[in-house]
Amino acid sequence: MxxxxxxxxxxxxxxxxxxxxxxxxxxxxxxxxxxxxxxxxxxxxxxxxxxxxxxxxxxxxxxxxxxxxxxxLPTGRYKSGRRRPFPDDVARALADELNLGNLEGLDPSDRGLRDAWEALVLTSRRCNEVLKLRLECIGRLNSLPMFWHDQTKIGNYDQAIRIPERLYQRIQQRQDKTVTRFIQRFGRPPTPQERLKIALFPRKQKNRRMLESVSYGWFSDGFRAWVDTLDIAHVVAHQARHTLATNLLKNGADLSHVKRYLGQFSERMAEHYVHLANTDPRLEEALNSLWVAGPGSAEPGLMLSGSEPMTRQEAEALAIDLTHRSTPAEDGFCTFQPVVNGDACPFNLNCHSCDKFVMSGADLVYWHRKREQWRMLAERAPDSTTADYLHEVFEPTARAIDGLEKALAAVGLLDDALALDLRRPQDYFGKVWSTAFRAQDLAHAQQGGDAA
Structure with a gap:
């Protein structure tokens, strides 16, 4: 051994x-x-x-x-790193029409190497989900072009997603080529039953009835040979899937949407495909757009936005405006519309006890520090009665923090929120930053002071 x-x-x-x-x-x-x-x-x-x-x-x-x-015999502990999305320059090279023409030239028997690659890019399916397509894989539903495929890895069969018209027409052309091969071989067009079984990309050898699809090895060899001719770093076709997942999240989708589109078991699996850099301003937008009810609400920690929007009844009970019209408050956001519109706060800026105060993912680091501060105060209390009182006072805030963590975990942003402190000084010191004077008045005041 x-x-x-x-x-x-x-x-x-x-x-x-x-x-x-x-x-x-x-x-x-x-x-x-x-x-x-x-x-x-x-x-x-x-x-x-x-x-x-x-x-x-x-x-x-x-x-x-x-x-x-x-x-x-030891345990195999190797853990491979996840694939990166295509960098912008690589994506442009892989989509360049001249380069795509060269890819087509690497397929002398015209088995659909370029068509398979374009389908992978535009649908971000798993490679075998594209290569194993049957002839009848596209259709129109309410005039929209749809792409039908089997997600065999997770047991979802005959699934459909909408595709661009360009890809729809390219697959139609591939269908015509495959049917032409069938007619040349059998002297007749395939029957409707045969069309359901014929491979869209039939392999060349040992495939008289055209039921066997091209292999992943055949596609991988052709794709690698093509990439080697380009002036780019080494890439693999599966990175197209990571690229789309990241772009979906950057453009407003959450992990629930990514999971549904990519065909994953869970948000955690979908998170494997999402790459959102800590320096990306979209991360700040994502964290700031996820709200939970603050400690002064009827249900602290209740998710108010994100993948699980609040019901109408909950919204009426909490009287929260979910249009995201808000203004930064101390360690969160104020959703009270008079204040948002510029009026003074009628509650003496007692934000943490106000039901109009909400917490966002950008505040998690601050609230963790606040929780540690209260725990230290309770531990140093002179007696157990005082300690119990402090725990009781902070209990709504603790529930709100727990709800915020669960909400962030649900959309796969918990680790990012813990790693970043996104609050700016003006968010913490609102009174100082909101106090302003006209420069002309200040100049006159200075002159008056000098005269005195």
Whole structure:
């Protein structure tokens, strides 16, 4: 076992071929894959599960397999980094018409290499969801072009998304080419039942009835050869999916929308595809646009905006204007419209006890500091009665903070909110920043002072 582990690590370090794992679809019998840190970890974990099961079930003892041999195999702990979105210059190169023409030239048998790539970019489906498309994969619904596909990874079949007219027409042209091949082979057009089974991108070999699609290996080889001809960094086709997810979030979608569009099990899976830099101003907008009710409301911590908008009854009960017309207040936002419109606060600026005060994701770091401050005060209280009183006074605020954390976690922004303190000085010192004088009046005052 020690020799096996050492051999696998050596092969992963030097990129050597695997002794057992082979890739399907590359040549008649496939070919050996290269050992990487990822495949090595998968091998270790898979073999370890089998051997551990044999040891626990007693089968290892029956065949004379020593326990010391089994426990020597380590756990594969390699965790690959997530793919990045396409940088702007790379995206432009991959969408350039001249470059796309060169991609088409790498497909001499015209199996649809360029069409598959454009479908990947414009739909951001998983690669096999595009390559395994059937002939009848598009249609119009209420005059809108729709793209029908199977999300086999998560068990969603016959799913539809809207696509651009340009892609719709390109797929139509690919359908005509595939049907023409069928007619040349069988001397007749396919029946409606056959059209449901024929591959949109049929493979060339061992595929008389045109039911087998091109392989991922075929597409990957062609795409890699094309990228190598461009003056760009190494990229993979799957980055198109990350690019769209990030752009969706930057343009107002939340993780629930991204999850639904990409076809994911959960928001956490969708978060894997989202890349929102800490320096991106869109992050500040996203955090500021997520509101929860403040400690002075009837339900502190209730989500007022984001992926779970408040119901009409809750809005009426809390009397909160959800149009996001607000003004920065101490550690949050004031939604009381007279104040928003410029009038003085009728509640003596007692924001934290006011039901018109809301907290946003941009305030989380401040409120964490505030919570620690109250905990220290309670710990230093002279007696338990005083400590209980302090906890009771802060309890609505604590509920609001918990609600804010849950709301941020629901849209995948909790870590970003904890890493950033987005409040500006004028947000903390509103009275100072809102007190202003005309320059002319100040000049006259200065002159009067000098005369005196």
């Amino acid at each position: 020690t020799d096996f582990i050492a051999d696998q690590r050596y092969r992963a370090q030097h990129g050597l071929k695997s002794l057992g794992a082979h890739t399907q679809g590359r040549g008649p019998d496939g070919g050996p894959t290269l050992v990487t840190k990822s495949t090595m970890a998968a091998t270790f974990n898979g073999a370890r599960r089998i051997l551990r099961f044999a040891m626990e079930s007693g089968e290892a003892e029956q065949i004379g397999l020593a326990r010391s041999f089994i426990v020597t």
